[in-house]
Amino acid sequence: MDTNVILLLLLAPLVGSLINIFFGKKLGNSAGMIATLAVLVSFIITIIAFVQVNGTNEPIQVDLFNWIATERFNISFGFLLDQLSLLWLLFVTGIGTLIHWYSTSYMKGDENYGKFFAYLNLFIFFMVVLVTGSNLLITFIGWEGVGLCSYLLIGFWHKNQSYNDAAKKAFIMNRIGDLGFLVGVFILAFLFQSLDYMTIKQAILSGTNYQVNTWIGFAALALFIGAVGKSAQIPLYTWLPDAMAGPTPVSALIHAATMVTAGIFLITRLNFVFDLAPQVQNIIAIVGAFTALFAATIGLVQNDIKKVLAYSTVSQLGLMFMAIGFGAYEIAVFHVITHAFFKACLFLGSGSVIHAMGGEQDMRRMGGLQPFMKVTYLTFLVATLAISGFPLMSGFFSKDEILLTAFNHNIVLYVIASLASIMTAFYMFRLFFLTFKKNFRGTQEQKNHLHESPSSMTTPLVILAVLSIFGGLISLPNGYSWLNEFLKPVIVNTVTKHTHALGILEYSLMGVATIGFIIGLYLAYNKYIQKGEVPQEDDKIVGFHKVLYNKYYIDEIYQKAFINPIYTLATFLRDVVEVALSGTIFGLGKIADGLSLQGKKAQNGNIGLYLFAFVFGICLILYYLFIAR
DSSP states (O other): OOHHHHHHHHHHHHHHHHHHHHHHHHHTTHHHHHHHHHHHHHHHHHHHHHHHHHHHOOOEEEEEEEEEEOSSOEEEEEEEEOHHHHHHHHHHHHHHHHHHHHHHHHTTTOTTHHHHHHHHHHHHHHHHHHHHBSBHHHHHHHHHHHHHHHHHHHTSSTTSHHHHHHHHHHHHHHHHHHHHHHHHHHHHHHHHSOOBHHHHHHHHHTTTTGGGHHHHHHHHHHHHHHHHHHTTOTTSOTHHHHGGGSOHHHHHIIIIISGGGHHHHHHHHTHHHHTTOHHHHHHHHHHHHHHHHHHHHHHTTOOBHHHHHHHHHHHHHHHHHHHHHTTOHHHHHHHHHHHHHHHHHHHHHHHHHHHHTTTOOBGGGOOOOTTTOHHHHHHHHHHHHHHHTOTTSHHHHHHHHHHHHHHHHOHHHHHHHHHHHHHHHHHHHHHHHHHHSSOOOSOHHHHHHOOOOOHHHHHHHHHHHHHHHHGGGGSOSSSOOHHHHHHTTTOSSOSGGGTTSOOHHHHHHHHHHHHHHHHHHHHHHIIIIISOOOOOOGGGOOHHHHHHHTGGGHHHHHIIIIIHHHHHHHHHIIIIIHHHHHHHHHHHHHHHHHHHHHHHHHOSOOHHHHHHHHHHHHHHHHIIIIIIO
């Protein structure tokens, strides 16, 4: 493929962003269409590159120039389009195009319409750089870029201070993880004298660097910390639910297919490094499993429709990390893809509901929306079934492979993941029933405003719903898995070669997963349909329910354990240390100023005094030179 075409793939979203930054206000509603077309161009070129790589099985690599040259190693400014990066590009640009299209209606009338699309395009540009970089330094540019854009997008409605706080929280917590990323980069650069993915891979496969396994373990752990920050795992997950402050299309873009999957991408890209660190893989699996369960328990009682989906994202990411911890990178990628479909559909569906409700996000004020929003209702139902693991839908296949892998590796983590999956079915159908079923619980004014969203919002929902149904076909059990075959050149060691020969055990585990889905569905149906319960108001929530509703008070614990001590230290440095230092410096200045005042008295224009000082000085010099010595 021609280098200029690859550059067009990379730069089209950046060009769209620059056009909207400089001319967005003049373009009006055309700003959204320009931004959408920019991402669509990248998507079309991605499809062309995908077809080429799928046919030739050879990656496309473009080295633009030698960026950093030292005595020990060189870093090129290059990009790599192989099987892994192209998969990510397909759903980043594909779903990104749908989200841009959806946003043209959702954000219509906003005073900063052009600026919003400028930020959205810039986000896509940095995500493309992240997944196509041929070395860790290029990846890090994209990594930091999406962090910056998430800050801009989460705090987009900056007149609300709580939204600004959420943006700062996301930015700062990602910086904590990014420090780990940098440490890992430095260690790998020291060990291999290179940051190029292919060079490091060849060095490891040649066996010449096995003596540095200890340091590789440290590098893997540091890079995992970076992934924990970006992909919102324990303990750096608290920024993600607060990121709901941004407009709903932002939530769909960040939570479905782009930024939060960057950690999964990084570890999968460096699978040959992590395979040399089994202890770190165990940590990854444990952290992922407990994050999945922990976030699921919080999602059980949340009443904000977007907060439920946010904790669902954290939980699903935990399952992906657990799969990675078992070395099942291809299974994690499978769930990333299916999750991108149904979670984008769910977030955009929630945006359609919020749009119809006039900005209301509390499910306790909803209900009975089905007759008014039939397309949103049906697409939301499909996506809910998919994420809950309804048989033969996309989420069923990817989640079943994760649970099967967990069963084969660690029965305790399998049980934890199964509990999280049951909870997923419960809280998702809780959300679905409270939103669309029974009677409407909002105001009469809201009821009069209820309507289906325009086609520019519902068409992306329909496309994503179809993908949520059929997306699992890329990797079917007991047969040929196109995805696993496609990823073979990228993933050194695969664990799925035995999982596609189904026997009694595999069918039994599928049955257990299906029973878990039925249990979660029944509990939600019994509670919110048959009994017609509605969640209590905040001031009436008590007991462990209150602990869950307040997210285990983790934010409050972080506030007291980390933030308040830092503020106290900063206050002490400002009010005591800085005052003392400035007082000392100013004191020395005052001494010099006082001495100068005395010196100025001698500068009175008296020539005789000057001659006396001159002669006296000469005498002192002569005395020192010829007598004192």
